[in-house]
Amino acid sequence: MKPIKKICCIGAGYVGGPTMAVIAKNCPNLEVEVVDINESRIKAWNDTNLDNLPVFEPGLSEILKDVRNKNLTFSTNVEYSIKKSDMIFISVNTPIKKKGMGAGQTSDLRWVESCARQISQSAKGHTIVVEKSTLPVKTAQTIKEILDSPSINNSNEDRTFSVLSNPEFLAEGTAISDLVNPDRVLIGGDDLEAMNALKEIYIKWVPESKIIFTNLWSSELSKLSANAFLAQRISSINSLSAICEVTGAEIGDVSDAVGMDSRIGSKFLKAGPGFGGSCFKKDILNLVYLSRFYGLNEVADFWQETVEINSWQKTRIYKEIVARLFGNLADKKIAILGFAFKENTNDTRESPAIDICKNLLDEGAFLNIHDCKVNEETIDKDLCRKKSSNRKMWACKKDVYSVFEDAHAVILMTEWSIYKTLDWEKILPVVKQPFWVFDTRLIVNPKVIKNLGINLWQLGNGMNQ
Ligand SMILES: NC(=O)c1ccc[n+]([C@@H]2O[C@H](COP(=O)([O-])OP(=O)(O)OC[C@H]3O[C@@H](n4cnc5c(N)ncnc54)[C@H](O)[C@@H]3O)[C@@H](O)[C@H]2O)c1
Structure with missing residues (x-):
């Protein structure tokens, strides 16, 4: 597997923004881009006045000062970012469904599904897709099916995908210290090479004993x-x-x-x-x-x-x-x-x-x-x-x-x-x-x-x- 150089995170929210900031800070050799369909959110992440960031977290603005517009960028160009990335984190919202079957009980997966479709359409070569959002058990199966679907993935190009689960355990209010010093980093998957590629990122600052494979x-x-x-x-x-x-x-x-x-x-x-x-x-x-x-x-x-x-x-x-x-x-x-x-x-x-x-x-x-x-x-x-x-x-x-x-x-x-x-x-x-x-x-x-x-x-x- 070729080394990971460019990563993209879809979803510039409370998880996507801080998580990618910490990755960019600890992996200066990686190009990290956070993309979102919400223009005003991206504008706020790019605001020169750090008081206007869309997310308030102690320690976040200090990290952004170091990495923003160096190896961390924020953009609305989702398609382009997917195209050039070796690894894509899905970090979109998964709120409770408001209508229909499972309303008030299970997560509304429309945003996750839309990400999978966008990735399937735009990715090039081999792409590792990482579930960062919190998802119902077996969602990785749905993502795999969409990515591998011939009706979407209809070009002749040889595109392949590995899907990993890497849930985020940060707590708001202490997000940066939780990310910098996590109790554990969990990597779930069935492709050892892809799991090791993700581990290579975390190992830059997380002790190996805290990185768990399941x-x-x-x-x-x-x-x-x-x-x-x-x-x-x-x-x-x-x-x-x-x-x-x-x-x-x-x-x-x-x-x-x-x-x-x-x-x-x-x-x-x-x-x-x-x-x-x-x-x-x-x-x-x-x-x-x-x-x-x-x-x-x-x-x-x-x-x-x-x-x-x-x-x-x-x-x-x-x-x-x-x-x-x-x-x-x-x-x-x-x-x-x-x-x-x-x-x-x-x-x-x-x-x-x-x-x-x-x-x-x-x-x-x-x-x-x-x-x-x-x-x-x-x-x-x-x-x-x-x-x-x-x-x-x-x-x-x-x-x-x-x-x-x-x-x-x-x-x-x-x-x-x-x-x-x-x-x-x-x-x-x-x-x-x-x-x-x-x-x-x-x-x-x-x-x-x-x-x-x-x-x-x-x-x-x-x-x-
Ligand atoms: N907030 C937390 O403390 C926390 C902690 C751990 C895990 N999580 C999980 O992480 C996930 C994200 O949570 P959050 O709080 O960051 O959500 P959020 O609502 O703050 O951010 C999600 C972002 O995703 C964007 N988005 C949705 N669909 C998109 C698409 N197709 N393309 C591009 N952008 C898209 C939205 O515009 C939004 O800005 C959820 O599954 C949540 O359960 C959250």
């Missing part, structure tokens, strides 16, 4: 399983947060005590308003769908419950808020601190803030929203509902203290660090009384709040209900 189906299933396990830990601790509130226990203490057991470990044991992000729910639902497809209904029910608890957590927080505000939110101003699904990202996909804010709007509240990285356009898009009245019942504030003016309550939704050090004495004179703090992230100091005579509801804190 078959295609183990690799595809491992990604779904890893996300299902992580989400299940969050749902587990969140279910316990409700028990803490009624028994007088404190969820922080329970997490610490449980997490100190070396068999369990302390990560992903922080209670909160529910998991968000584009992946967890979608990947568990795919696992549920797969289990039902094979008649494994008990397995499907087991994983489905992880998603149910997550929805329930958001609903119960909303109900707690309404109950404490005398069952009436009409004409009340509520401050919302944080809209991203977690700190250090500008991503709001499946953010618990969306569902909770929508419920509060339905109750007639006016919301003053602040987030450190999410822009107003995204918040408007997330909150707009077809049935809503013409009047926009929320405002986005740039200054964190201005959300408090005339507010009856504040809800801490995202754990941005600036929210941990708010000056509550400065806030007190501008709010309405009685004023409530609803802390879904356990980031305020209950003593400080209580000493100022402010009402506090803190998730999972049975001492302060």
Whole structure:
């Protein structure tokens, strides 16, 4: 097999952009191009002002400064990029299907299929196609069939393909450090030469012991399983947060005590308003769908419950808020601190803030929203509902203290660090009384709040209900 010199990544999103930036940085001999059909996204990746990048990730702009327009480029010319590349990563979106068979359960593969068709039409010589997107088990088979289909691959040129699965395990907010120092790199395939060619790239910065070879189906299933396990830990601790509130226990203490057991470990044991992000729910639902497809209904029910608890957590927080505000939110101003699904990202996909804010709007509240990285356009898009009245019942504030003016309550939704050090004495004179703090992230100091005579509801804190 000829050495890999040019690689292309289809999809310039939260995975494609950062992943290729790290590959380009560590493999200066490789020409890396990220392509996308979304022109404004590519324009933003090429913006000279690095504050305008479409993805916010700590450390990303520093890497781009080094490699952009050297051995890393961003372009909309998908066809040309495919033509000249030896290896192509598919890193497009795979959201849950909205309509038709499997709606609400399995991934919509239209973007992946369209990539496979484009590759089949435009590739030259031997091309290694790498699944970077998270995909239902057996998708590699579909990609292979499309690539090898004579109806598409109808030229006389001798074109061949190897398909690999190389799922991405990065977490938003820590994407760069996860990519630079991954727990493992998983390469699934049945063509050892192609698998070694991909390994040659990672080995430039990842220790060999962390690069694992499996078959295609183990690799595809491992990604779904890893996300299902992580989400299940969050749902587990969140279910316990409700028990803490009624028994007088404190969820922080329970997490610490449980997490100190070396068999369990302390990560992903922080209670909160529910998991968000584009992946967890979608990947568990795919696992549920797969289990039902094979008649494994008990397995499907087991994983489905992880998603149910997550929805329930958001609903119960909303109900707690309404109950404490005398069952009436009409004409009340509520401050919302944080809209991203977690700190250090500008991503709001499946953010618990969306569902909770929508419920509060339905109750007639006016919301003053602040987030450190999410822009107003995204918040408007997330909150707009077809049935809503013409009047926009929320405002986005740039200054964190201005959300408090005339507010009856504040809800801490995202754990941005600036929210941990708010000056509550400065806030007190501008709010309405009685004023409530609803802390879904356990980031305020209950003593400080209580000493100022402010009402506090803190998730999972049975001492302060
Ligand atoms: N976001 C994460 O934290 C994360 C982590 C690990 C894995 N994943 C998986 O990686 C995949 C990508 O996720 P993401 O968050 O980067 O998605 P994203 O929505 O941010 O980006 C996907 C991009 O693909 C582009 N695209 C779609 N079809 C295309 C086509 N035919 N040609 C060119 N461009 C096309 C879209 O325009 C979009 O910009 C998903 O399968 C996701 O499940 C995501």
